[in-house]
Amino acid sequence: MSDFEPKVVAFVCNWCTYAGADLTGTSRIKYATNVKIIRFPCTGRIDFMLLLKSFANGADGIIISGCHPNDCHYTSGNFHAKRRWIMFKELMDFMGIDMKRITYSWVSAAEGARWAEVVNTTVARVRELGPYVSYQKMVNTHIEEEVTNE
Amino acid sequence: MARIGVFICHCGENISATVDCGKVCEAASKLKHVAYATEYKYMCSDPGQSLVKNAIIEHKLTGVVVSACSPRMHEPTFRKATAEGGLNPFLCEMANLREHCSWVHEKGEATTEKAIDIVRTLVEKVKRNAALQPIRVPVTKAALVIGGGIAGIQAALDIANCGHKVIMVERSPSIGGHMSQLSETFPTLDCSQCILTPRMVEVLQHPNITLYSYAEVEQLDGFIGNFVAKIRKKAKSLDEKACTGCGLCITKCPQKKIPNEFEEGMGFRPAIYVPFPQAVPNRPVIDKANCTYYIKGKCKVCEIVCPTKAIRFDQEDEVIDVEVGAVVVATGFDIKRADFFPEYGYGKLKDVIDGLQFERLASASGPTNGEILRPSDGQKPKNIVFIACAGSRDPAKGIAYCSKICCMYTAKHAMLYKHKVHEGNAHVFYMDIRSAGKNYDEFVRRAIEEDHVNYIRGRVSTVYERDGKLIVKGVDTLLGAQPVEIVADMVVLATAGVANPGAEELAQRLHVSYDSHKFFAEAHPKLKPVETNTAGIFLAGACQNPKDIPDSVSQASGAAVKVAALFSQSELTREPLVAAVNRFGPPLYSTCVGCFMCQPVCPYQAIEREEIKSRDGKVIKSLAKINEGLCQGCGTCVALCRSKSIDLYGYTNEQVYTEVVALLNDY
Numbered sequence: 001m002s003d004f005e006p007k008v009v010a011f012v013c014n015w016c017t018y019a020g021a022d023l024t025g026t027s028r029i030k031y032a033t034n035v036k037i038i039r040f041p042c043t044g045r046i047d048f049m050l051l052l053k054s055f056a057n058g059a060d061g062i063i064i065s066g067c068h069p070n071d072c073h074y075t076s077g078n079f080h081a082k083r084r085w086i087m088f089k090e091l092m093d094f095m096g097i098d099m100k101r102i103t104y105s106w107v108s109a110a111e112g113a114r115w116a117e118v119v120n121t122t123v124a125r126v127r128e129l130g131p132y133v134s135y136q137k138m139v140n141t142h143i144e145e146e147v148t149n150e
Numbered sequence: 151m152a153r154i155g156v157f158i159c160h161c162g163e164n165i166s167a168t169v170d171c172g173k174v175c176e177a178a179s180k181l182k183h184v185a186y187a188t189e190y191k192y193m194c195s196d197p198g199q200s201l202v203k204n205a206i207i208e209h210k211l212t213g214v215v216v217s218a219c220s221p222r223m224h225e226p227t228f229r230k231a232t233a234e235g236g237l238n239p240f241l242c243e244m245a246n247l248r249e250h251c252s253w254v255h256e257k258g259e260a261t262t263e264k265a266i267d268i269v270r271t272l273v274e275k276v277k278r279n280a281a282l283q284p285i286r287v288p289v290t291k292a293a294l295v296i297g298g299g300i301a302g303i304q305a306a307l308d309i310a311n312c313g314h315k316v317i318m319v320e321r322s323p324s325i326g327g328h329m330s331q332l333s334e335t336f337p338t339l340d341c342s343q344c345i346l347t348p349r350m351v352e353v354l355q356h357p358n359i360t361l362y363s364y365a366e367v368e369q370l371d372g373f374i375g376n377f378v379a380k381i382r383k384k385a386k387s388l389d390e391k392a393c394t395g396c397g398l399c400i401t402k403c404p405q406k407k408i409p410n411e412f413e414e415g416m417g418f419r420p421a422i423y424v425p426f427p428q429a430v431p432n433r434p435v436i437d438k439a440n441c442t443y444y445i446k447g448k449c450k451v452c453e454i455v456c457p458t459k460a461i462r463f464d465q466e467d468e469v470i471d472v473e474v475g476a477v478v479v480a481t482g483f484d485i486k487r488a489d490f491f492p493e494y495g496y497g498k499l500k501d502v503i504d505g506l507q508f509e510r511l512a513s514a515s516g517p518t519n520g521e522i523l524r525p526s527d528g529q530k531p532k533n534i535v536f537i538a539c540a541g542s543r544d545p546a547k548g549i550a551y552c553s554k555i556c557c558m559y560t561a562k563h564a565m566l567y568k569h570k571v572h573e574g575n576a577h578v579f580y581m582d583i584r585s586a587g588k589n590y591d592e593f594v595r596r597a598i599e600e601d602h603v604n605y606i607r608g609r610v611s612t613v614y615e616r617d618g619k620l621i622v623k624g625v626d627t628l629l630g631a632q633p634v635e636i637v638a639d640m641v642v643l644a645t646a647g648v649a650n651p652g653a654e655e656l657a658q659r660l661h662v663s664y665d666s667h668k669f670f671a672e673a674h675p676k677l678k679p680v681e682t683n684t685a686g687i688f689l690a691g692a693c694q695n696p697k698d699i700p701d702s703v704s705q706a707s708g709a710a711v712k713v714a715a716l717f718s719q720s721e722l723t724r725e726p727l728v729a730a731v732n733r734f735g736p737p738l739y740s741t742c743v744g745c746f747m748c749q750p751v752c753p754y755q756a757i758e759r760e761e762i763k764s765r766d767g768k769v770i771k772s773l774a775k776i777n778e779g780l781c782q783g784c785g786t787c788v789a790l791c792r793s794k795s796i797d798l799y800g801y802t803n804e805q806v807y808t809e810v811v812a813l814l815n816d817y
Binding site for chain 2: 007015028036072076
């Protein structure tokens with residue numbers, strides 16, 4: 001398992017976390033290469049079905065990050081995201097999805113160091129959990145066959 | 151058939167030092183539908199942009215992916231280049247290989263692979279980009295200036311002199327800000343009031359400026375060119391039109407023992423007051439929290455003595471809406487107050503004061519009429535100690551930054567003291583002297599050489615009282631860290647400049663970013679120092695970080711020019727990244743079922759109800775319709791829509807799902 005490199009997808013809002021991640025770069029703070037960022041205008045835009053899509057496509061972990069409460073560029077998008085997340089989280093948990101693979105955080109445009117920390121802790125945690133083959137087993141029997149053949 | 155061009159930038163060595171750009175280029179050229187891939191040292195330079203333009207024409211590209219820095223940096227640049235190449239600018243996307251890849255990872259295969267992943271994701275996205283047309287919106291040619299300090303005054307006057315209307319909102323009863331409290335200003339030692347008060351009067355008398363003092367901005371809605379600000383005009387308990395400003399009420403008010411904010415607590419004021427004699431507007435307000443009538447229900451002395459019957463005890467706060475096209479935030483700064491320096495006895499020992507209190511002592515209109523006297527016994531201090539960097543540059547105290555103005559004003563204070571108390575000794579403890587500025591270093595040299603101020607390089611560990619004297623214990627690092635003890639009569643702390651209380655709340659109301667110290671954040675530290683990340687909102691003065699007067703004024707004029715430039719257009723073009731409800735031909739064929747769950751989540755009230763009627767006028771279907779003038783493109787409705795009938799241009803469901811698939815699958 002030591003050479004396992006987890007694939008982590010980050011869904012971030014344009015105004016806080018994307019800018020925060022830019023600041024991480026500008027400050028030359030290093031973090032794991034495993035995380036790849038997809039930009040959204042606001043966490044309110046994030047359709048949580050995207051998480052399932054990510055897992056189905058081989059993601060091992062997911063980060064969702066936006067503005068801190070009250071700091072949303074669109075006033076309330078982050079609150080709606082959080083509200084929907086509270087519901088969806090329960091549902092995903094009920095469905096048997098490993099919630100330890102998902103990080104929901106707030107990183108502002110001034111928190112470059114915090115972004116690196118969020119990425120590194122998530123990657124370390126997912127690395128420990130190993131590849132998320134059980135999800136693919138759950139949704140795709142073809143993948144299951146491949147895994148058992150290996 | 152899509153024909154995508156991929157342009158990989160080396161950014162000098164910023165990207166190519168850790169990412170193997172050649173390999174990325176090779177991988178990109180093998181991607182499906184990529185018709186052309188190339189690399190260049192500086193893609194944002196003129197030849198780099200020409201590369202993009204020519205390739206669009208030569209290779210008949212239908213989409214462009216520029217793999218360079220953050221889209222927050224150069225997206226507009228490359229969209230423009232794409233447009234000049236004859237392609238719709240919204241068919242250009244940027245892959246962030248610098249901030250999100252080369253700068254945050256070590257050189258290696260994994261970094262290059264991540265770069266390829268990012269490029270592939272954006273190639274898949276751009277294939278699904280729509281050729282959008284910018285939205286045109288009108289501009290309200292009036293500006294809101296928040297804060298009436300020197301920065302706000304300068305910005306307001308500059309905008310007003312360009313012929314535009316200005317609405318100035320000031321929280322306290324008078325404009326003037328901290329500058330009105332200062333005695334004399336460095337490096338010229340000219341009187342602060344003499345240069346400021348004429349400008350304050352100019353604001354009041356300017357036909358283009360409406361001044362709301364004792365008022366606060368409660369809410370700001372809308373967007374660039376079309377803001378609506380809710381302003382709370384706090385009740386002054388006064389009919390401003392009837393009041394002549396004679397001041398009789400102020401002299402007769404029986405409540406006289408309220409600490410005077412303008413004098414930094416070193417004097418008293420009545421409950422009905424003007425902050426200082428040169429206040430603008432020069433009309434009193436009643437401080438409801440301390441007024442005997444509002445507390446006990448009787449008194450009304452001011453009403454009885456008022457010759458014009460201008461007092462209105464039943465006046466209530468008034469909330470008004472104003473429409474503006476741009477906002478200048480100039481809310482200024484504050485200084486660190488008591489409790490922060492227990493080791494210096496600040497707030498506990500009467501003769502340990504801060505910089506602003508010293509300004510009031512030195513001011514000709516101050517509580518001592520300009521004489522430097524100890525607050526404890528009113529004696530002239532024979533020995534005075536100034537401690538610079540009290541709180542600043544001290545990460546242990548949470549303030550790592552330099553407050554910038556203290557070196558200069560400490561030199562000024564020492565000079566003012568020496569000019570007023572000729573036989574006295576002034577000592578300054580400093581870390582470094584930071585006097586960068588026109589005639590600034592000469593000014594400090596003058597304090598040391600001509601006025602014989604004793605500069606000691608070192609920190610003070612403690613200040614305590616012994617036999618009515620203040621014992622200052624410090625160290626002189628230029629004498630080999632030798633301990634120094636000075637028996638002083640008075641200690642002045644150059645406390646750190648900090649964000650105004652309430653700055654965070656205001657930033658949230660205006661939807662602008664702020665940093666970890668609650669100072670408002672500029673859009674770019676070098677190239678956009680007066681803009682915020684919210685279009686149409688600009689910064690001026692010390693609300694961004696501590697600044698001296700010349701810097702505040704320059705920035706205010708800069709902000710004013712930005713506003714004037716905005717107002718020089720009658721129409722603005724806005725990014726068309728807005729939401730839309732699907733419509734397949736006739737409106738009946740929309741998947742929208744008209745549940746209107748999207749309506750309450752929209753922060754801009756942009757979702758309207760559209761009714762489809764049959765020929766006989768009967769409503770057969772109602773569906774949501776998005777007003778693209780109001781929509782700001784947050785996409786909350788898109789994620790919420792249960793029937794997936796709403797989509798957001800630039801971030802469509804098709805695009806984001808494809809991005810996820812492309813990011814995770816190598817194909």
